């Protein structure tokens with residue numbers, strides 16, 4: 256019987272399934288090979304390049320396994336790929352498919368040896384890939400931005416609503432059989448309203464990380480009557496005055512303002528953490544930051560767990576420095592048990608890193624991941640390559 260996923264995919268129009276990359280199933284377009292540099296690369300390739308696949312790409316897997324000109328070595332168990340297995344099997348590989356759970360570091364690159372040409376990650380985030388080592392070895396990195404923007408923005412708003420309106424707490428209440436004895440009172444399970452009201456006519460959305468996903472979140476928040484937007488620009492980036500004026504007009508906001516970290520903490524009614532992670536953003540949300548936030552404010556993290564100091568956030572929730580938190584990512588993930596201090600906080604909703612987990616989006620991500628690794632090992636141009644030069 257076809258899986259529900261295949262059923263969905265079968266119903267997706269082909270043009271949508273192929274996104275804008277112009278690939279047919281099992282077919283890397285010849286245009287990929289038309290640039291002379293690609294041909295030079297392909298000349299030094301082993302006859303049947305090996306691709307190690309750490310994540311089952313579901314319906315996109317045949318894009319790799321149906322081909323006769325490559326060897327595919329998949330991790331087939333239903334648990335994260337064993338590091339020891341990966342180190343052993345990557346020897347001689349030309350390409351590897353990873354996710355954010357698989358560290359791509361010097362040890363892995365050394366274990367692969369000189370054939371490794373491409374790392375294809377099924378994620379937009381690349382905190383798990385050491386880009387300096389990629390640069391040293393001229394390894395291309397494929398990733399999956401854009402196609403997941405809407406799904407992650409949807410889930411950020413879902414977390415904002417869950418956190419503000421005590422959805423985690425009240426759902427646990429029902430699951431624990433406590434509803435029958437519930438003495439309904441007007442203020443039980445209340446939280447701050449996300450949308451503006453005549454009594455509180457202004458709302459400020461704050462963004463730590465103001466890229467594509469943040470803009471998509473802002474679009475959704477406009478429907479809730481958000482009035483102000485503050486964000487921290489990338490260090491050294493020029494002020495985007497025109498872009499900000501356009502966003503202000505488009506969403507009918509009173510202001511879109513670049514601010515420093517302290518102002519972001521003080522002004523945000525709801526703070527979205529959408530920074531990409533890595534050493535430069537590690538624990539930017541710490542005790543100092545959290546102590547400056549409003550007691551009615553809510554923090555949502557859909558970016559990377561490493562940006563938020565979990566112990567400081569648990570303290571902030573316990574001491575009511577902030578109202579609530581909605582987290583799709585946690586610094587300690589996946590080692591987040593029921594005993595984790597944040598899971599134990601009643602006003603903290605924690606989801607297991609599922610921001611992009613919409614069937615259509617994940618299917619497109621899997622397809623693009625397969626296309627990226629294929630193009631990389633066959634000497635073509637990656638449909639979606641990370642330009643990491645400015646990041647290292």
Ligand SMILES: O=CC(=O)O
Pocket residue numbers: 355377378379380381403610611
């Ligand atoms: O976290 C998920 C991603 O980076 O795509």
